[in-house]
Amino acid sequence: MSTIYCFTFVIKMFCSTKTKALQKSKTQSPWTRCQPLCPAADPAELSWSQVKLQVEEKEGKKFEVFNAVEFKTQLVAGINYFIKVHVGNEEFLHLRVFKSLPHENKPLSLASYQSSKTTHDELAYF
Template sequence: MFLCGGLSEAQEAGENIQKICDNVKPDVQKKAGKNYEVFTAVLYETQVVAGTNYYIKVHVGGENYVHLRVFENLPCYGGGLELSDMQQSKSYNDPIEPF
């Protein structure tokens, strides 16, 4: 059952989610103060608000992961992607939770 404002079930990240990550990677690196050679989307959940929040688990090398919250504006407001927030020092087993 879909709940507006609630998170979807975790899904494997595909090409479209990787494109979102590639788009915000410069902002992520700036915020983290690091350059990531590995930056691979693994899992994601979505939250429908006045647009869409993507909560994405990204592998950044070794045993290291980050969680991203990326907002995609509605097309009627120009679309566009924005890194809203990120969490560092995550592992593969850490669940994706709203932040």
């Protein structure tokens, strides 16, 4: 009988914890649900050349160095990638790149970017 009681107690505790976590996640902003900061993936996985061309066009200059340093993701109706990019010397850019859902078959698009960043600037939602 004590085994059943113990098992029931564990189930109640688990359900209570899950319910509280679910309620908490509904009140958080979308950015807080992003994946944690991590080293950047291989740029080839994101059709990196398309993004680089879009940034160069907006900035009006060519970048000899264009290396992703780290990124965060945000799940929307697709995926927003927030990427910190080293562009030479001590200069960095923060990019927001949108990747649509697979069935839409659209190329990556540069949604927004911030220039004049440093290595110490935190990658945050913009």
